[in-house]
Amino acid sequence: KWLLTEVLRDEWGFEGFVVSDYASITGILKKHCVAATPEETAKLALEAGLDVELPRVEYYGDALIKAVKEGLVSEEVVNEAVRRVLRAKFLIGLFDNPFADPDEAEKVCGCKEHAELALQAARKAIVLLKNEGSILPLDKEKIKSIAVLGPLSDELKLGGYSGLPPRMVTPLEAIRQKVKPGTKVYHAKGCSIAPGKAIPIPSEYLAPPDAKPGEHGLKGEYFDNPNLSGEPILVRIDEQVNFDWGLGSPDPRIPCDNFSVRWTGKLIPPETGIYELYLITDDGVRLWIDGKLLIDSWYDRGETMDRVRIRLEAGRAYDIRIEYYEHTGSAKAQLAWNYKGKYPDEFEKAVKLAEQADVAVVFVGIIEGEGKDRASLRLPGLQEDLIEKIINTGTPTIVVLMTGSAVVGEWIEKVPAIIQAWYPGQEGGTAIAEVLFGEYNPGGKLPFTWPRHEGQLPLYYNYKPSGRGYDYVDMPGTPLFPFGHGLSYTEFQYSNLKIEADEEKGYVKVSVDVENVGKMKGDEVVQLYIRDVVASVARPLKELKGFKRITLNPGERKTVTFTLTPDDLAFFDLNMRRVVEPGAFEVMIGSSSEDIRLRGKFEVKKKITASFECTELKPEKASGKPGETIKVTAKVKNVGPISDIIPVKLYVNGKEVDCKRIDLSPNEVREISFKLKFPERGEYKVSVGIPELKLTASIQIQ
Known part of the structure; x- marks a missing residue:
């Protein structure tokens, strides 16, 4: 609830609906064991702020209905989840135009314009x-x-x-x-890209039942159900079991979900020795060699590799049977092997x-x-x-x-x-x-820092100085490729860095000239980094604050301009409030986080913070009855130049009864709702504070 309601909705202002991961609600009952019944499970999930259950109704069906009837869950909580879902449907026009024309969709999807965009x-x-x-x-x-x-x-x-x-x-x-x-x-x-030195078993080592001379592969029987029942929809010879259907299916006659396949035939190894056989599948799979069940993973799962070691004799034909089913999501089935560390013929x-x-x-x-x-x-x-x-x-x-x-x-x-x-x-x-x-x-650039070795992780460009070296005994501490790195077939020259700063308000205009001095048209991504030279807390050595991609012909020059706002300069101080402190800032312009071409400085003369106003306090009704829930709404605006998180406190007769934190960008207005119940008759003074400024309203309970 803290994440989905207090942070996501109250603090960040998220107005959409929250969907569970596949089968994650069942973890409340069966894995985390924090609920004893399906009804309690539904209650915990819904009251936390989880609106939609996937992939199918297990707890938000009969269990939730029973929980409401037994008083475990209020209809108000259900209505709130329904409201959020319906809001999204109204926003995207599902009630205005609920049906799509499949023929029109067929014309649009994959059209020439889509291919060009791709x-x-x-x-x-x-x-x-x-x-x-x-x-x-x-x-x-x-x-x-x-x-x-x-x-x-x-x-x-x-x-x-x-x-x-x-x-x-x-x-x-x-x-x-x-x-x-x-x-x-x-x-x-x-x-192949399969792990474990495995390769898909080549077709020449496979033969279908009753194979004709020169015929290779396995007999594949494809069913339009997940349990291999009835007559197969499709029967064919597959040269290899090496399929990655993604969200598709093996054939238009077979559904994308809930299908199954049986492969049968002979496995004829080229050499005698210990083989590792691999089945890489999503979802369930079983493997028999000469009638012996060696792999039995007949259950739903994401892509997983099963492995078995077996001694095989060269030239002997072993009966092989593979059974596979796909439930939902991606579909994949691959039969691979590795033997004696020998490189395969394809290699x-x-x-x-x-x-x-x-x-x-x-x-x-x-x-x-x-x-x-x-x-x-x-x-x-x-x-x-x-x-x-x-x-x-x-x-x-x-x-x-x-x-x-x-x-x-x-x-x-x-x-x-x-x-x-x-x-x-x-x-x-x-x-x-x-x-x-x-x-x-x-002209692309790396959106992350590329390490030399896993031992460097986590690795990032915007680290804080420690005063210590970063090299390892056997490896430099520098990245293999820095954040923002990306080469070109041409060369770009940077010049004429200009910095215009409003030292009182913290707005900064940065411009630089970039020229293509090579022989080929190309794109450059101009990157702007800054460093807070002296601050009350340790600050990163550099932080990316802007980038622009430009296209230049040979000999062409363009001026690239960035505008830094106080929000770009702010950080959380020791009191966990965002602030721009007075002092010097370094500007770095370059082609990557390490390829800095030009540097400059500017100063901020005064401290800059966010500033908040409570513009409205409005109870949904001026009077009510004892025990009745009354919603009180307040509007808060950030009138300052930087974003920040502010606690909004609710008081009844001078006593704090609730508090919600909200994160507001400059000039953003947020409406916050509180729910109150008054046990006794009388007049109540309801106030909201942020926290110094307060607005007050009266509610009469009769």
């Missing part, structure tokens, strides 16, 4: 982390062959719970479209193709999302080995990362060029290819 987003997000020797951009005229390698070379990582777009352009497709006619494009994935193929090519581009990534927390920032599986082997061929190598966070590894120091593509969306392949060949000049 391409622009992918382009602008890409960060060029490293480009030694200006290996990038690649020259189409000089390149006769290119190796497109890595587990993500022919697929796109879209991120957890992403929808499936109507079309996707993979890096391999886009590169084939971009290269000059006659250029050889070699391709091999080499490995060796990728390295050989790199040897033959003029340049190699390696696409790698990590498993991320709900239920996929990692203990390491290393690239999982064989990906690091693959990069190292390709680098060792001597072929110029570029690594493209599709991740939502940083990765570490020795290979980063060895490879000449690294592109961070994030989760680039449906047009990601095109955007990456444009950057590789110089059709688009990358």
